Amino acid sequence: MDLAPYVDHLRRELAIAAGAGGEEARALAERLAATLESATRLALLEALSAAADEITQDLAPGSVEVRLRGRDPAFVVTPPPTAQTYEEERPSAPPPPDVDDGGTSRISLRVPEHLKPRIDEAAARDGLSVNAWLVRAVSAALDPGDAARRSGRRPPQQTGNRYSGWVR
Template sequence: MKLNPYVAGVRSELLTVAEAGGDAALELAERLTSPLEAAIRLTLLQALSAAAEEITAEMAPGSVEVRLRGADPEFVVAVPASAAPGPAAETAAEERSASVSQVQLPSAPEDGDGQMVRINLRLPAHLKSRVEEAADALGFSVNTWLVRAAAAALENEARRPRQPRNTMTTGQSLSGWAR
């Protein structure tokens, strides 16, 4: 997607508005348009990224990403494979990730703050490979798979009744906290 026509459109509109203010305003607008170009591009990229996040939330298990190559962004759309895998692969995928594939994406909290946030996650290489394989087997993006895995873990934790910890076990070992 080329951003140049949009940046040029904003520049043209700014100059048109400045003409109404006279020669001094037009001269000032012409001097400001070059420095504003970077800010306009950044704002457009932020708007495209926010739109991609909203679309991804709506089309789960598919996803939309905005990638910047050079000066222009491009969209990458990942949709689940429509062809069903063979029975053995399907069974193995269900066994590995049944709770992940069945969990619904978490809804926005009641306070209305359902904004998406970005985090950095560091994984050992062997775990990253397994996550990618599991996500691919279900036709999910890695991001969607991780969101669903976190939601499933929290859902399972909420369902599990809290049991008091025994501070003593049989034999000579102790468990618990000490000061």
């Protein structure tokens, strides 16, 4: 999605509004418009991300993601599975973590290039979006006893900063 037309439109509207204040106001508006471009792009990206989050909540277990390629955002839509429900597909797998009706937070996670395909494969194998799979992995890491109780497995042994046990 090209944000340039929206940024340019805002710049034109600012120039028109400043024109009513005279030549000095118009010159000031032109100087401000150049510095506001990055702030405008960021505000538009935040609005698009918030919209994608709202759509994802209504589309669950499908999802909509906003990815930034260069300076332009792109949408990635993962439709919900239609053939089988999660329980029919993987009866021995633990259910997705309980999600409260509270808000969600957005973070950026950078993983080494070699891990990305493995994460994609694991999420596909579990019939989840990458985001849902990562949420489950983080939840299990933060509360390993709870995840083990849900799945019927023993909690992993913890020694110092290392964990040992089985991961699915």
